[in-house]
Each structure stands twice: as structure tokens, then as C-alpha cells.
Amino acid sequence: MVITMNDSRLSSIVEVKRFLKESDVIEFKKRFRKEAYQWIEEALEKFDYLYLCKKEKGLIKKYIEKVTGYSRPQVTRKIKEYKESGRVRLKEYKRNKFEKKYTNKDILLLAQTAELHDYPNGASLKKTLERMANKYGEEEYRNIANVSVSHIYNLKKTVFYRRSVPFYQETRKAKGRKIGERCKPEPGGKPGYLRVDTVHQGDKNGEKGVYHINTVDEVVQWEVVGAVEKITDEHLIPLLQKLIASYPYRIINFHADNGSEYINRKVAEMLNKLFVKLTKSRPRHSNDNALAETKNGWVLRKWMGYTHIGQKHAKGINDFYFDCFNEYLNFHRPCAFPIEVKDKKGKIKKKYRYQDYMTPYEKLRSIPGARVYLKESITFEMLDKKARRYTDNEMAKKVQLERDQLFDKILAA
Numbered sequence: 001m002v003i004t005m006n007d008s009r010l011s012s013i014v015e016v017k018r019f020l021k022e023s024d025v026i027e028f029k030k031r032f033r034k035e036a037y038q039w040i041e042e043a044l045e046k047f048d049y050l051y052l053c054k055k056e057k058g059l060i061k062k063y064i065e066k067v068t069g070y071s072r073p074q075v076t077r078k079i080k081e082y083k084e085s086g087r088v089r090l091k092e093y094k095r096n097k098f099e100k101k102y103t104n105k106d107i108l109l110l111a112q113t114a115e116l117h118d119y120p121n122g123a124s125l126k127k128t129l130e131r132m133a134n135k136y137g138e139e140e141y142r143n144i145a146n147v148s149v150s151h152i153y154n155l156k157k158t159v160f161y162r163r164s165v166p167f168y169q170e171t172r173k174a175k176g177r178k179i180g181e182r183c184k185p186e187p188g189g190k191p192g193y194l195r196v197d198t199v200h201q202g203d204k205n206g207e208k209g210v211y212h213i214n215t216v217d218e219v220v221q222w223e224v225v226g227a228v229e230k231i232t233d234e235h236l237i238p239l240l241q242k243l244i245a246s247y248p249y250r251i252i253n254f255h256a257d258n259g260s261e262y263i264n265r266k267v268a269e270m271l272n273k274l275f276v277k278l279t280k281s282r283p284r285h286s287n288d289n290a291l292a293e294t295k296n297g298w299v300l301r302k303w304m305g306y307t308h309i310g311q312k313h314a315k316g317i318n319d320f321y322f323d324c325f326n327e328y329l330n331f332h333r334p335c336a337f338p339i340e341v342k343d344k345k346g347k348i349k350k351k352y353r354y355q356d357y358m359t360p361y362e363k364l365r366s367i368p369g370a371r372v373y374l375k376e377s378i379t380f381e382m383l384d385k386k387a388r389r390y391t392d393n394e395m396a397k398k399v400q401l402e403r404d405q406l407f408d409k410i411l412a413a
Contacts, residue, residue, distance in 0.1 A: 111164035
């Protein structure tokens with residue numbers, strides 16, 4: 001309910017004081033500024049504000065605050081204005097406006113050009129505007145051709161632009177298909193789930209070192225290692241194909257951290273042709289690729305060291321790996337296969353028992369129904385024959401000898 005107040009009967013300070021006391025529970029809404037300023041001027045004149053004592057001036061201020069809804073500082077400013085000029089008037093406010101650099105005609109050209117080219121992104125649209133002005137000599141494009149890419153997006157938000165196009169659509173970033181599923185693979189005791197990582201053999205005097213590519217099966221710890229000069233698609237993809245082909249069983253999953261050498265379209269396409277699923281480590285889960293990183297230290301660094309080895313030696317190292325080293329790792333080097341046990345608090349921990357140490361090949365053979373995982377061209381009879389060619393010590397001596405010969409060549413180069 002709105003009540004119109006008639007304050008013409010209030011003509012003395014006593015009546016104002018009574019009004020303030022009796023209207024304490026009543027709230028007044030703000031008036032329009034022009035109306036409020038006029039009323040303030042009339043009230044100040046009616047009560048001869050300039051000739052009142054300090055206490056009476058305070059009552060009039062409270063009275064004005066109550067009726068107008070203005071704050072004490074606002075009322076004080078208006079009274080000061082009245083003292084100086086004898087008036088309380090609404091000042092006309094003029095906004096300083098900069099001259100528009102791009103007119104509606106320019107925005108229309110922008111909209112028409114965007115529509116003709118099926119709404120390209122800002123950079124592409126600016127290039128078209130520049131070509132129209134500079135290459136094709138279209139004078140009407142001279143001004144709009146100077147627009148920055150960022151300001152194109154500002155102009156696109158204007159009402160005039162939106163009215164100038166059949167429909168308005170913000171430029172969106174192209175969303176490509178995601179490469180690799182971000183998860184921790186769950187092999188469920190089956191072989192064929194690979195973990196992969198890269199080990200760099202250091203830089204020296206601006207020369208890049210060789211890159212070792214380490215792949216290891218999560219379940220049986222079958223490990224196949226290779227080397228490349230550079231981790232580019234040209235060098236890496238052929239090696240990855242060779243590494244995967246070296247496993248005696250079918251590979252189901254290929255898991256890497258988030259390095260771009262593995263998480264890219266060409267690697268994904270190669271794996272897709274081999275029917276191998278690509279997965280990648282999750283953020284803040286450093287253990288997702290822990291097995292490969294552990295093997296980097298206990299195998300690669302232990303045998304190849306930390307000293308710089310130049311890229312040109314990649315072929316010699318790769319020959320060493322495939323001639324004897326990979327065979328040694330899988331048929332003659334026992335690995336620890338932990339079991340999971342619960343402690344008194346119910347926390348699952350890994351326990352390493354002596355009886356669980358075996359070579360990756362022995363672990364593969366121990367899996368129930370392991371034959372079904374082998375490739376069609378591979379049998380356990382063939383693998384047994386390979387495992388018995390050398391004793392563990394004979395194979396270790398062979399690897400030591402070939403590694404020493406390799407390092408002699410590297411040092412002599």
C-alpha cells in the first residue's frame with residue numbers, strides 16, 4: 001500500500017520533532033532525484049535552516065533523511081549546495097565519449113565477411129579483411145582491416161553485429177578426439193598389458209644423447225628394450241612396432257605417462273591397427289606407471305649408466321638389445337613378484353617372498369592356461385628351446401662381453 005504524505009502542516013521544529021518520534025516505525029522509499037531535490041530546497045526554506053541553532057539543524061537533517069531515504073553524507077552535501085547557491089538542483093551529467101573508431105558500416109562489413117566465409121575464427125577473419133583492403137584494393141575495407149584480432153571478438157558482441165548476421169554464434173575452440181584413455185589398466189592376471197617409458201642418455205656440449213625405449217609387461221615383467229636417435233614419429237614408431245612384435249604373446253594394452261612422444265595421433269593410429277588399447281596415467285597418480293620407472297633404474301641405468309652417449313650410437317645399442325640383452329632379461333634374470341597381504345590395520349601391502357622370484361618366462365609359464373595368450377606362430381616348445389640355449393651365467397657373460405665391445409666402440413668414436 002502506498003500512502004501519500006502531506007507535510008504542509010509541519011511548520012515548526014516542535015512538530016518535526018514529534019513527527020520523527022511518531023514515524024520511527026515507518027519506512028519511506030526514495031523519491032526520484034529531481035522531485036527529492038526540489039522538496040529538500042522547499043523544506044530548508046520553510047524552516048529557515050540557515051538561521052537555526054545546531055541542535056535544530058540536526059533535527060531538520062534527520063527529517064530530510066527520513067522522508068527522502070538519503071544517507072547523512074548525501075543530505076549534508078545537498079545542504080552545503082543550498083548554503084552556497086540558495087538552490088538544490090539536479091546537475092546534468094555529461095559522459096565523455098570517445099569517437100568510435102569502427103562505425104556501424106565497418107561492423108556490417110565484418111558481419112557480412114564472417115557470414116560469407118562461414119564464420120571463421122578471429123585471426124582468419126582479420127586476414128581476410130586485410131586481403132580485401134590491401135590485395136584486392138577494396139577501399140571500404142580500409143578502416144576495418146586495421147582491427148585487432150581481440151577487438152574482432154568485442155565487435156561481435158555488439159547488438160549491431162548480432163542483428164547483422166542470420167544467427168549469432170561464438171567462435172569455439174575445436175575439440176579433437178581425445179587420445180588415449182586416462183586410467184590405470186587392470187590386467188586381472190593376464191599378460192599383454194605393457195608399460196612404456198623413455199630414458200634419455202643425457203646431453204653434452206649441445207649434443208643430444210640417445211633415447212632408450214623401455215617396455216615391460218605388468219603381470220609377467222617381460223621386458224623388451226630399444227633405442228632411437230630421436231623421439232620423433234619417424235624414428236619412434238618403427239621401433240615401437242618392433243618392440244611389440246618381439247613379445248611372444250598378443251599385446252592388449254599400451255600404457256604410457258603423458259609424454260607427447262607416445263600420446264599423439266600417429267602412435268594411436270599405429271596401435272589401433274594392431275588392436276592395442278592406448279591408456280595414459282592419471283593426474284596426481286605417480287604410481288600409474290611405477291613398474292616401467294622402476295625398471296628404468298634397476299635395468300637400463302644399471303647396465304647402460306648415466307654417462308652421455310651420442311645419438312649416432314643408437315643403432316649399435318639397438319643391435320645389442322635385440323641380439324642378446326632382451327633375451328637375457330626375459331629368460332635368465334629372475335625378478336621379484338610380490339603378493340598382496342593385509343596388515344593388522346587392514347591396509348594392503350606388498351610382500352616379497354623368496355619362492356616368488358622367477359624369470360619373466362617362468363612367470364608366463366606359471367599362468368593357468370598360458371598357451372591361449374601366445375601368438376599363433378609361437379609355442380612353448382620353441383620358447384623352451386630358446387631358454388635352454390644358454391645357462392644364466394653363459395648368457396650373462398655373453399651380455400657383458402657384447403656390452404664391453406659396444407662401449408669400446410662408443411669411446412673410440
